[in-house]
Amino acid sequence: MVKKIESTEEKIITSAKSVFIRKGIDGARMQEIADEAGINKSLLHYYFRSKDKLFDRVFSESFLPVAKTISRVFESSPDINTLIEGFVTNYIILLRKNPHLPHFILHELNRNPERIVEQIQSSNFNKTRIVELLSNDADANKLKAFDPIHIVVNIIALCVFPFVAQPILQGFLFNDNEADFQKFINERTQHIIAFVKSAIFINHS
Amino acid sequence: MVKKIESTEEKIITSAKSVFIRKGIDGARMQEIADEAGINKSLLHYYFRSKDKLFDRVFSESFLPVAKTISRVFESSPDINTLIEGFVTNYIILLRKNPHLPHFILHELNRNPERIVEQIQSSNFNKTRIVELLSNDADANKLKAFDPIHIVVNIIALCVFPFVAQPILQGFLFNDNEADFQKFINERTQHIIAFVKSAIFINHS
DNA sequence: AAATGATTTAACCAAATAGTTAATTTAAAT
DNA sequence: ATTTAAATTAACTATTTGGTTAAATCATTT
Numbered sequence: 001m002v003k004k005i006e007s008t009e010e011k012i013i014t015s016a017k018s019v020f021i022r023k024g025i026d027g028a029r030m031q032e033i034a035d036e037a038g039i040n041k042s043l044l045h046y047y048f049r050s051k052d053k054l055f056d057r058v059f060s061e062s063f064l065p066v067a068k069t070i071s072r073v074f075e076s077s078p079d080i081n082t083l084i085e086g087f088v089t090n091y092i093i094l095l096r097k098n099p100h101l102p103h104f105i106l107h108e109l110n111r112n113p114e115r116i117v118e119q120i121q122s123s124n125f126n127k128t129r130i131v132e133l134l135s136n137d138a139d140a141n142k143l144k145a146f147d148p149i150h151i152v153v154n155i156i157a158l159c160v161f162p163f164v165a166q167p168i169l170q171g172f173l174f175n176d177n178e179a180d181f182q183k184f185i186n187e188r189t190q191h192i193i194a195f196v197k198s199a200i201f202i203n204h205s
Numbered sequence: 206m207v208k209k210i211e212s213t214e215e216k217i218i219t220s221a222k223s224v225f226i227r228k229g230i231d232g233a234r235m236q237e238i239a240d241e242a243g244i245n246k247s248l249l250h251y252y253f254r255s256k257d258k259l260f261d262r263v264f265s266e267s268f269l270p271v272a273k274t275i276s277r278v279f280e281s282s283p284d285i286n287t288l289i290e291g292f293v294t295n296y297i298i299l300l301r302k303n304p305h306l307p308h309f310i311l312h313e314l315n316r317n318p319e320r321i322v323e324q325i326q327s328s329n330f331n332k333t334r335i336v337e338l339l340s341n342d343a344d345a346n347k348l349k350a351f352d353p354i355h356i357v358v359n360i361i362a363l364c365v366f367p368f369v370a371q372p373i374l375q376g377f378l379f380n381d382n383e384a385d386f387q388k389f390i391n392e393r394t395q396h397i398i399a400f401v402k403s404a405i406f407i408n409h410s
Numbered sequence: 411a412a413a414t415g416a417t418t419t420a421a422c423c424a425a426a427t428a429g430t431t432a433a434t435t436t437a438a439a440t
Numbered sequence: 441a442t443t444t445a446a447a448t449t450a451a452c453t454a455t456t457t458g459g460t461t462a463a464a465t466c467a468t469t470t
Contacts, residue, residue, distance in 0.1 A: 008417080008418090023231075023316070024229065024230040024232075024312075024316075026228075026229060026231035027229075027231040027316065029456090029457070030457075030458060030459085031456095031458095031459090039418080039419095040209065040418060040419050040420080041419095041458090041459090042418075042419065042420085042459085042460085042461090043417080043418065043419085044458095044459095045458085045459060045460080046417075046418080049459095050458080050459080051457095051458065051459090079332060090330060092451075103311065103312070104307065105373075106370055106373070107229075107308070107312055107368055109370075109372045109373055110305075110308050110369075110371075110372060111228070111232065111407075112227075113372040113376070142370075144356075144403060146396070146399070146400065147392070148397065149378060149389065150389075150392070150396045150400070152378070153366070153367060153374065153378070153389075154363055154367070154400060156370075157217040157362045157363055157366030157367070157370075158359055158362055158363070159269065160362075160370075161358070161361070161362030161365065161366050162358060162362070164311055164315075164369065165311060165314075165361075165362075165365075167314045167315060167317075168310075168311070168314055171318070173357070173358070178302070184354065184358075185346065187352070187355070188355070189385050191351070191352065191355045193360060194351070195351065195355070195404050196404070198403070198404045198405070199400050199401070199403045199404035200403070213447080213448090234427070234428095235427075235428060235429085236426095236427075236428095244446060244448080244449095245449050245450080246428090246429090246449095247429085247430085247431090247448075247449065247450085248447080248448065248449085249428095249429095250428085250429060250430080251448080252427095255428080255429075256428065256429090371427090375458075
């Protein structure tokens with residue numbers, strides 16, 4: 001393990017990510033970000049002018065990897081089976097590494113939908129791809145006649161929701177036992193793949 | 206339509222709900238709540254001592270109806286088909302009336318998970334009910350061997366996610382066209398019911 | 411080592427905001 | 441009508457907080 005020396009700017013970004021993702025832009029305090037980075041608060045403004053600018057940077061750096069991961073799988077899957085398996089597998093891996101990311105993104109998106117517009121432009125997500133894949137297989141009579149858009153939303157929902165709703169699921173379903181929740185998450189990839197395939201394929205075993 | 210005279214307390218609650226749900230506790234301003242209620246800011250403190258206390262009241266009043274709706278359907282459904290149909294139908298109706306409610310609840314839950322503990326106690330949600338129902342039908346060999354807990358989470362996820370993610374779905378999938386999104390939501394109840402049944406029943410048509 | 415520019419800090423400022431107080435108005439009771 | 445209590449308001453306070461400034465320190469160049 002190489003001991004990497006973090007530059008001040010990197011320390012700020014790291015700390016700002018942590019605080020913004022946990023508390024949201026309104027709940028975050030510049031002083032807390034500075035404290036967590038172990039630097040003087042003025043340095044935040046020296047490097048990033050304002051809270052808003054710092055936040056924009058954090059949001060970009062958080063959102064882009066997600067968009068990239070999704071995009072990559074969608075582009076590179078030759079058929080619907082590969083797409084489902086690849087998407088769910090990679091997405092859950094990403095979410096397990098960043099469990100608070102979806103809530104952060106959804107929250108700031110709800111508060112300020114405009115902010116996302118540029119982000120969407122810069123990520124080259126191609127929604128027609130899944131429609132193509134689904135249409136092909138549908139023609140071959142292997143698929144039930146579900147609207148592809150609903151299927152896309154379903155797959156994303158099944159992956160993302162448990163992470164967004166962790167506290168409520170843990171409280172309601174797992175008697176506040178975090179280990180049980182983690183076990184649930186560990187089973188999740190295989191379950192979603194099986195569940196979705198079972199739903200959309202005709203004569204699925 | 207009876208013109209009901211709202212008491213000051215009711216006016217405050219109504220306005221506080223609106224502001225807190227839109228902006229979260231950190232983003233909300235007591236002055237804005239007072240303005241929207243058409244009263245002096247001091248009255249907020251006169252009736253509810255502090256922002257936190259006012260928020261607690263709003264959160265309870267928002268959360269309980271959701272828990273009640275879910276609970277009622279779970280209790281009253283004699284079989285798994287009725288449960289799925291009843292749950293999805295009633296839950297989507299509730300969400301369409303209060304589209305920002307899930308995001309509000311999930312956000313404040315993430316910020317302050319402890320706050321929910323009392324709420325959970327007071328709602329008498331019985332998670333074993335669906336396990337019973339699913340076990341019955343599973344014994345009768347009508348159901349595939351999915352873990353009931355995952356199925357519960359799936360159904361809730363499929364209902365709630367589109368509302369939490371409205372801005373991102375609208376942006377990514379519907380080219381920022383709200384009408385298309387609403388059309389999507391209108392189809393959602395029937396789609397989820399068909400999708401879930403197709404996934405879990407053996408030989409589902 | 412002197413000079414120069416970049417980085418960092420402590421002290422400060424101004425605006426925003428939750429909460430308080432004391433006076434005023436309204437409503438109810440006698 | 442007078443008294444009393446509740447409801448409402450305007451003005452104020454204390455604190456938090458994003459942002460600024462000017463001085464100090466560190467690093468680099470000459």
